[in-house]
Amino acid sequence: MNDTAPAVWGRMARSLHWLMAALLILQWATGQWDDLLGEPFHFSLGVLVLLLALFRLAWRLTHRAPPHRGPLTLPDRVAGLVHALFYVVMVALPITGIVWRQAREKVIDVFGLFSLPQFVEPSKALAKQMHDLHEVGANLFLLLLALHVLGVLKRVFIDKDDTLKRMLG
Secondary structure (H helix, E strand, O other), X not given: OOOOOOOOOOHHHHHHHHXXXXXXXXXXXXXXXXXOOOHHHHHHHHHXXXXXXXXXXXXXXXXXXXXXXXXXXXXXXXXXXXXHHHHHHHHHHHHHHHHXXXXXXXXXXXXXXXXXXXXXXXXXXXXXXXXXXXXXXXXXXXXXXXXXXXXXXXXXXXXXXXXXXHHHO
């Protein structure tokens, strides 16, 4: 782990944050409206989100966050929980989607480049469980997104701190 933490988030952390934000919102939209870009795009994007989420998690575990200004407050702790849950959702949603699709004996073609190997045996019961978990995860994503945005707005307009500036660079 790095010994010194910068005053702002590093370029890689900022890039991953905004890229993942855009991809997750697009992923949610394509999941809600299958005809938006088509189911194959949704599945392919899910695999990309999973790979980027794992990379982002590894990056975060090996690079320190900018130092926190002042003592940790309850809202700071809630923000930490929201961030941790975001990582869980970024990994769990693609996995439940992959298992759900494969349990229905469907192939997951990734942007026409390759197909994922079959990881699970076909099972209607497993498909139903994964579908339900995937739906709960999508709703949890929306809740976390709302909490995250509200937290940022509070910090910018009420607390008048530099949190957003540190994520923008």
